[in-house]
Amino acid sequence: MSDQTGLTLTLDGASVSFTKGESIFQVAERHGKEIPTLCYDDRLDAFGACRLCIVEVEGARAPVASCTTKAEPGMRVTTRSGALEMHRRVLLELVVSENREVDVDELSGYASQELTTLVDRYDARTGRFEGRISGTSRPDDPNPFILRDYANCISCYRCVRVCAEQEGDYAISIMNRGFDTQITTEFEGHLKESACTFCGQCVQTCPTGALGDIKALRHKAIEKPVEKTRSICPYCGVGCAVDIMTKGDQIVGIQPAMDGPANEGALCVKGQFAFDFVHHPDRLKTPFVRNDHGQLVPTTWEVALDKAAAGLLAAVNEHGRHSLYAVASGRAPNEAGYVMQKFVRAGLGTSYIDNCSRA
Amino acid sequence: MTQTTDELIADALLQPAPLLPLLHRLHERDGYLSEEALRAVSKGLRTPLADLFGTVTFYHHFSREAGGLDALRVCTGPICRLNGAEQLVDALEGSTGMACSGRCDEPIPVLRGGQTLVGLRADALELRETPLPPAPPQGIEECVFAHIRDDDRKQLAGYRRTGGYQALEQAVTSMTPEALLDLIDASGLTGRGGAGFPTGRKWRAVRDASGGPKTVVCNADEGEPGCFKDRALMDHDPHGVLEGMALACIATGASRAFLYLRYEYPETEHVLLRAIEDAEAAGILGDDVFGSGQTVHLHLRRGAGAYICGEETSLLNSLEGKHPFPRNRPPYPVTHGFEGTPTAVNNVETLSSVAPIVLHGAEWYRGLGLGDHAGTKVISLSGDIERPGNYEVPMGLPLRTLLFEWAGGGRKGHEIQAVTMAGLSGGFLAGDDLDVTLDEPSIRSKRSFLGAGGIMVFDETRDMVDVAHSAMEFFAHESCGKCFPCRIGTQRLTERLAGSAGPTEPGAWLDEVADINRTMKETSACGLGHAAPLIAESLVRYFPAAVQNHIAHSSRSTGLDT
Ligand SMILES: Cc1cc2nc3c(=O)[nH]c(=O)nc-3n(C[C@H](O)[C@H](O)[C@H](O)COP(=O)(O)O)c2cc1C
Ligand code: SF4
Ligand code: SF4
Ligand code: SF4
Numbered sequence: 001m002s003d004q005t006g007l008t009l010t011l012d013g014a015s016v017s018f019t020k021g022e023s024i025f026q027v028a029e030r031h032g033k034e035i036p037t038l039c040y041d042d043r044l045d046a047f048g049a050c051r052l053c054i055v056e057v058e059g060a061r062a063p064v065a066s067c068t069t070k071a072e073p074g075m076r077v078t079t080r081s082g083a084l085e086m087h088r089r090v091l092l093e094l095v096v097s098e099n100r101e102v103d104v105d106e107l108s109g110y111a112s113q114e115l116t117t118l119v120d121r122y123d124a125r126t127g128r129f130e131g132r133i134s135g136t137s138r139p140d141d142p143n144p145f146i147l148r149d150y151a152n153c154i155s156c157y158r159c160v161r162v163c164a165e166q167e168g169d170y171a172i173s174i175m176n177r178g179f180d181t182q183i184t185t186e187f188e189g190h191l192k193e194s195a196c197t198f199c200g201q202c203v204q205t206c207p208t209g210a211l212g213d214i215k216a217l218r219h220k221a222i223e224k225p226v227e228k229t230r231s232i233c234p235y236c237g238v239g240c241a242v243d244i245m246t247k248g249d250q251i252v253g254i255q256p257a258m259d260g261p262a263n264e265g266a267l268c269v270k271g272q273f274a275f276d277f278v279h280h281p282d283r284l285k286t287p288f289v290r291n292d293h294g295q296l297v298p299t300t301w302e303v304a305l306d307k308a309a310a311g312l313l314a315a316v317n318e319h320g321r322h323s324l325y326a327v328a329s330g331r332a333p334n335e336a337g338y339v340m341q342k343f344v345r346a347g348l349g350t351s352y353i354d355n356c357s358r359a
Numbered sequence: 360m361t362q363t364t365d366e367l368i369a370d371a372l373l374q375p376a377p378l379l380p381l382l383h384r385l386h387e388r389d390g391y392l393s394e395e396a397l398r399a400v401s402k403g404l405r406t407p408l409a410d411l412f413g414t415v416t417f418y419h420h421f422s423r424e425a426g427g428l429d430a431l432r433v434c435t436g437p438i439c440r441l442n443g444a445e446q447l448v449d450a451l452e453g454s455t456g457m458a459c460s461g462r463c464d465e466p467i468p469v470l471r472g473g474q475t476l477v478g479l480r481a482d483a484l485e486l487r488e489t490p491l492p493p494a495p496p497q498g499i500e501e502c503v504f505a506h507i508r509d510d511d512r513k514q515l516a517g518y519r520r521t522g523g524y525q526a527l528e529q530a531v532t533s534m535t536p537e538a539l540l541d542l543i544d545a546s547g548l549t550g551r552g553g554a555g556f557p558t559g560r561k562w563r564a565v566r567d568a569s570g571g572p573k574t575v576v577c578n579a580d581e582g583e584p585g586c587f588k589d590r591a592l593m594d595h596d597p598h599g600v601l602e603g604m605a606l607a608c609i610a611t612g613a614s615r616a617f618l619y620l621r622y623e624y625p626e627t628e629h630v631l632l633r634a635i636e637d638a639e640a641a642g643i644l645g646d647d648v649f650g651s652g653q654t655v656h657l658h659l660r661r662g663a664g665a666y667i668c669g670e671e672t673s674l675l676n677s678l679e680g681k682h683p684f685p686r687n688r689p690p691y692p693v694t695h696g697f698e699g700t701p702t703a704v705n706n707v708e709t710l711s712s713v714a715p716i717v718l719h720g721a722e723w724y725r726g727l728g729l730g731d732h733a734g735t736k737v738i739s740l741s742g743d744i745e746r747p748g749n750y751e752v753p754m755g756l757p758l759r760t761l762l763f764e765w766a767g768g769g770r771k772g773h774e775i776q777a778v779t780m781a782g783l784s785g786g787f788l789a790g791d792d793l794d795v796t797l798d799e800p801s802i803r804s805k806r807s808f809l810g811a812g813g814i815m816v817f818d819e820t821r822d823m824v825d826v827a828h829s830a831m832e833f834f835a836h837e838s839c840g841k842c843f844p845c846r847i848g849t850q851r852l853t854e855r856l857a858g859s860a861g862p863t864e865p866g867a868w869l870d871e872v873a874d875i876n877r878t879m880k881e882t883s884a885c886g887l888g889h890a891a892p893l894i895a896e897s898l899v900r901y902f903p904a905a906v907q908n909h910i911a912h913s914s915r916s917t918g919l920d921t
């Protein structure tokens with residue numbers, strides 16, 4: 001069987017079709033092969049660092065990295081063999097040996113369980129290859145969002161690449177070389193003094209939790225499962241898809257939806273980290289109205305709505321419907337935003353409605 | 360008058376591949392790379408500051424502390440260690456060690472700013488000319504060294520006296536590029552930088568590649584420990600190198616070429632710049648090569664201390680001002696090289712062979728080798744040997760002939776225990792395996808390779824585990840850090856050879872080392888990671904008793920910084 005392009009190769013003995021430009025990894029993944037990776041993020045240019053994705057190609061001297069090797073017609077590719085699995089296990093044992101710990105809380109970030117999962121799949125917690133651990137953590141960085149725990153870093157450079165390729169910020173880079181490689185900002189400073197916009201992309205692509213979501217990790221101790229609810233970030237008009245993470249009734253964090261059509265896993269600092277207002281103790285729980293002395297005093301919904309309606313009507317009657325302008329809060333639920341615009345457009349008969357991120 | 364940073368940036372932007380020269384000029388002006396200078400460079404070259412900072416830290420010799428440029432650097436490479444380099448570091452205040460700096464046939468080199476001193480003691484350091492290659496035995500014909508000992512060979516006039524630049528003139532006036540390519544193909548010339556790829560095929564691929572402009576790069580990074588042949592060629596026969604570069608340009612259709620020179624050869628930079636200037640002034644290089652209307656512009660670029668920048672794709676990234684990680688291949692440089700253009704990267708020795716081949720013919724060159732082997736190979740010989748130096752041998756010469764007949768054998772009263780091949784990259788040969796001949800098939804059959812032709816000799820007084828440890832330390836230090844097997848593997852092998860971490864039970868130790876070796880060889884992303892395990896592998900193969908002894912006697916404490 002072949003598609004209209006007519007390109008085929010042999011994958012684990014079966015003839016499969018592919019399109020020009022696809023990597024062996026992409027072809028294999030489409031055909032349900034579970035090739036392990038650590039440096040791969042399908043949104044980024046293939047990099048070829050971890051070498052876990054090696055496959056055998058007939059005629060090649062040694063295994064090739066499937067992520068960086070383009071599929072060619074007639075190739076005969078093997079994705080699993082005794083030798084490949086042996087190399088993968090050794091590679092994982094080596095990686096385990098360079099980190100302070102392998103198990104990190106799932107609240108650390110979207111991809112944070114990748115290393116643990118692979119290490120378990122390959123039964124690689126053998127304690128072999130012990131020696132110095134790599135990476136120096138930066139507990140001195142006072143930023144409230146991103147944990148920089150590089151003693152758990154495996155130098156996959158996904159963070160650096162996502163910051164450059166996806167976010168376009170180039171805030172972080174690779175310092176030194178070899179085993180002394182270290183993720184850094186310019187002049188080894190803190191993220192706040194760098195070009196970082198705290199979008200959190202690096203946190204979400206980190207496969208080890210070396211970069212962690214500090215705000216989510218505050219809720220590590222709550223002993224309830226994490227549930228994810230798909231939603232759309234309310235802050236602006238882009239419409240980034242997010243998964244809101246909750247433990248019981250507590251919102252514990254936000255993760256970008258990698259399959260969000262508008263954002264493909266990207267968020268900005270607000271969508272990513274600005275959710276504390278939901279459970280904030282200062283949050284208003286009853287309506288307030290001004291008394292005769294101009295002071296705000298708590299009241300009931302009934303009184304408040306009557307007062308608001310009277311004020312709006314008075315303004316419309318005196319100055320016309322276009323004298324009103326409404327601004328919906330980005331912190332209100334999307335549903336409230338919808339009702340708000342409906343009220344302004346249909347109820348008041350004006351299109352003067354905007355959102356706080358633009359107004 | 361010293362130029363301002365902005366003036367230097369403006370100057371640099373007029374040239375291709377501006378980052379390295381700009382950084383060098385700031386480094387030399389200020390004695391280090393200040394934060395202020397890097398901020399200005401980032402702005403001027405529109406390169407993100409974090410990237411620029413990270414890239415600067417990749418290079419060993421860029422200093423970011425005031426006075427850093429002039430701090431002494433002492434070669435602590437494998438041969439200099441035998442000569443007491445570590446004691447010299449202790450004796451010279453404020454000095455630090457550096458990887459083999461390509462003078463293994465001399466006393467210990469010490470780099471001071473733009474000068475190289477040599478000596479064995481702190482109070483006896485001197486400037487010295489690069490040694491000329493020892494004369495070959497009677498009846499041996501050379502190719503690249505044929506005229507290197509002639510008076511005045513360094514100067515343009517001296518070079519021309521014995522046929523210099525005639526090959527280039529011939530190529531641009533009476534040959535087609537096609538004929539030149541056919542000639543190089545027929546000569547059997549293969550790369551002398553390590554990988555041994557047929558030069559004619561490489562050039563033809565560049566010529567045939569679509570897109571342009573095309574580029575030639577002369578790889579003069581010579582970072583392999585125990586290799587110092589390219590320095591001899593450039594210092595004593597610079598025009599021979601330039602002529603080879605120009606011929607490569609004519610053959611491939613390139614009008615520009617870069618020479619990427621390792622940082623540790625500061626004097627060579629002056630020799631080459633002078634030679635380029637003279638050849639341009641004489642109308643030999645430049646816009647109108649020998650009146651043919653063809654253009655060949657040569658640009659000199661200096662590295663900043665990174666062995667991996669000798670790997671051709673890492674070199675290209677370095678030239679482009681990018682982080683010098685090797686690139687993934689394919690695509691290869693012949694189609695996607697410098698700034699994505701078709702590029703021929705060739706070693707100094709390879710290029711130096713081209714003019715003699717054009718002058719004397721393909722058959723002549725082939726005939727210089729023994730048996731089926733074409734041509735010659737320069738071997739840099741150092742260590743426990745009576746007459747160290749560069750020897751241009753016929754391909755296929757028995758190793759023992761070189762060691763004992765040409766170079767006088769081991770030190771008096773001592774026996775040669777082992778030699779390295781390909782500098783350090785080929786690991787050790789010892790015992791009966793010293794019976795190889797100097798050509799790839801013979802040496803590869805012993806699980807090693809000839810590569811760039813550095814051979815270091817160790818006699819029975821040397822502790823081979825210690826030699827292997829310092830070799831592995833070199834690879835760990837120079838691993839770029841891109842791929843997992845090499846980044847972690849070189850570190851773990853170093854620790855095991857130091858005895859600072861790893862199993863105490865011999866079986867487990869050997870298992871771990873064998874597993875790392877195998878996975879590095881098969882899965883690393885570039886040649887450094889493929890080659891580094893050969894040191895550990897050959898140590899275990901030839902010196903099992905010494906290894907057992909090492910495992911039994913090393914004291915372990917994990918976490919040691921080794
Ligand atoms: C780690 C590493 C270091 C290398 N260093 C050098 C070098 O210093 N000089 C050199 O000519 N080739 C070096 N090479 C080989 C180059 O990648 C390339 O093959 C060579 O420059 C091609 O030129 P040739 O075909 O003339 O040999 C190195 C390769 C590796 C893997
Ligand atoms: S938070 Fe965003 S901008 Fe900051 S380093 Fe991470 S990816 Fe780059
Ligand atoms: S911090 Fe995470 S994403 Fe970045 S290199 Fe380290 S392990 Fe990879
Ligand atoms: S093998 Fe070593 S030097 Fe080569 S890419 Fe991998 S880490 Fe870098």
Ligand code: FES
Nearest residue numbers: 048049050051067
């Ligand atoms: S996924 Fe291919 S090397 Fe990491």
